[in-house]
Amino acid sequence: MFSILIPSFNNINYLKLCIKSIKNNSKYDHQVIVHINEGTDGSLDYVKENKIEYTFSNENLGMPKALNLSSKLAKYDYILISHDDFYYCPGWDRELANEIEKIGHNNFYISGTMVGAGQVNFDAGETMDVFNEEKLLKNLKNIETFNFQGSTKCPGLVHKDIWNKVGGWSEEFSPTGGDDTDFAMKLWEIDIRIFKGLGKCLAYHFGSITTRKKNKSLFTYLGSRGNKIFLRKWGISINFFEKFYLRSGLDNKKQLIFNFIN
Numbered sequence: 333m334f335s336i337l338i339p340s341f342n343n344i345n346y347l348k349l350c351i352k353s354i355k356n357n358s359k360y361d362h363q364v365i366v367h368i369n370e371g372t373d374g375s376l377d378y379v380k381e382n383k384i385e386y387t388f389s390n391e392n393l394g395m396p397k398a399l400n401l402s403s404k405l406a407k408y409d410y411i412l413i414s415h416d417d418f419y420y421c422p423g424w425d426r427e428l429a430n431e432i433e434k435i436g437h438n439n440f441y442i443s444g445t446m447v448g449a450g451q452v453n454f455d456a457g458e459t460m461d462v463f464n465e466e467k468l469l470k471n472l473k474n475i476e477t478f479n480f481q482g483s484t485k486c487p488g489l490v491h492k493d494i495w496n497k498v499g500g501w502s503e504e505f506s507p508t509g510g511d512d513t514d515f516a517m518k519l520w521e522i523d524i525r526i527f528k529g530l531g532k533c534l535a536y537h538f539g540s541i542t543t544r545k546k547n548k549s550l551f552t553y554l555g556s557r558g559n560k561i562f563l564r565k566w567g568i569s570i571n572f573f574e575k576f577y578l579r580s581g582l583d584n585k586k587q588l589i590f591n592f593i594n
Contacts, residue, residue, distance in 0.1 A: 333360040335406035339398035340416040341369040353420040365405050367398035394507025400500040411495050413488045419536040427533035438491035440526035443483040449539025477531030482580025485512040510558025513570045527578050
């Protein structure tokens with residue numbers, strides 16, 4: 333039902349867990365497309381051996397180029413943008429499918445809610461080495477969430493026609509930084525006005541494990557660089573767009589960030 337784009341940069345164990353969760357916890361049969369950056373850790377062999385559709389580059393292309401390349405293989409009407417350090421929780425895709433049916437047209441950008449390193453502060457392990465899958469699944473029904481205005485951008489769902497209309501992600505932001513907000517701005521420019529996060533579409537996020545890797549100084553630089561590119565391109569800052577256009581993060585006067593006491 334969805335074509336799931338997963339850029340991966342020598343991150344085979346997280347990639348395996350992500351794909352396993354999609355297979356085990358999805359209601360529908362989805363197309364998984366992995367972009368392998370380098371693949372020197374065995375991830376290229378892994379996708380080949382398991383007959384997982386993929387694109388490949390000898391170097392790390394970053395998010396925009398990896399997503400654009402992998403999107404060329406998409407066969408379903410809806411494209412889902414994913415990281416490889418997600419664990420998709422049971423029912424995640426049912427929530428998206430139900431929302432699509434409610435909306436009744438394709439002019440939207442809807443996203444899920446990230447647990448762990450995301451909107452819901454719930455600890456089931458900072459890394460997959462200490463990931464407590466049983467604890468996460470046992471407590472899912474107790475995690476109180478709500479739908480919210482705006483978008484977490486990833487996991488994010490958009491119709492393939494919309495993706496193609498705006499040309500996917502803007503590669504001038506490569507390798508990353510500001511690229512996800514730029515994509516939302518391009519949707520805004522073609523009169524997309526439904527930007528919505530779904531509280532019951534949950535993905536556990538290990539955080540900054542994917543193509544970005546953990547390098548705070550690098551990401552401070554990339555974030556600043558991305559802001560400058562966005563400002564020159566659109567004439568407003570990322571923060572201004574998210575606050576006053578998307579009105580991100582608030583719904584019914586509740587904060588998006590909230591703690592789960594277990």
